[in-house]
Amino acid sequence: MPTHVSPPQRRKFLFTMLGGLGVLIGAASAWPIFRFLSPVASGSGNDQVVVPRSEVAAGKAHFFDYRGKPAVLLQPTPGNFVALSAVCTHLGCVVAWQDQAGEFLCPCHGGRFSADGQVLGGPPPKPLETLVVELDGDQLKVG
Numbered sequence: 001m002p003t004h005v006s007p008p009q010r011r012k013f014l015f016t017m018l019g020g021l022g023v024l025i026g027a028a029s030a031w032p033i034f035r036f037l038s039p040v041a042s043g044s045g046n047d048q049v050v051v052p053r054s055e056v057a058a059g060k061a062h063f064f065d066y067r068g069k070p071a072v073l074l075q076p077t078p079g080n081f082v083a084l085s086a087v088c089t090h091l092g093c094v095v096a097w098q099d100q101a102g103e104f105l106c107p108c109h110g111g112r113f114s115a116d117g118q119v120l121g122g123p124p125p126k127p128l129e130t131l132v133v134e135l136d137g138d139q140l141k142v143g
Ligand code: FES
Pocket: 088, 089, 090, 091, 092, 093, 106, 107, 108, 109, 110, 111, 122, 123, 124
């Protein structure tokens, strides 16, 4: 068994190790960029979400996760409930509810949506996705 490593073998070993280290550093650096650019997962959460009616006050928004994506419940007028995806149809940012204005505002590029998800302004190409919501006693069932 040889105990002596010749310089060319040592050099080859070092280059191989440096190459492997470079690949690891490159992959670790690229992972956050890949996660940022990849589309939102298609979701695999529960098919139906139950929210107590008391958590959706008139004129207020209640955000929750629906199938792994942000969604929102509203009560625009007393007794009238609306469930929408909270994902902006432009580039996928999560919209915020503006109590005073009574509309959604997308923080990324200023897209605006009405309480029923229709586009009011900005770059979004289509309305927010509407979700099925049903009032069952004191519970709101989405999906
Ligand atoms: S992502 Fe909402 S306006 Fe661009």
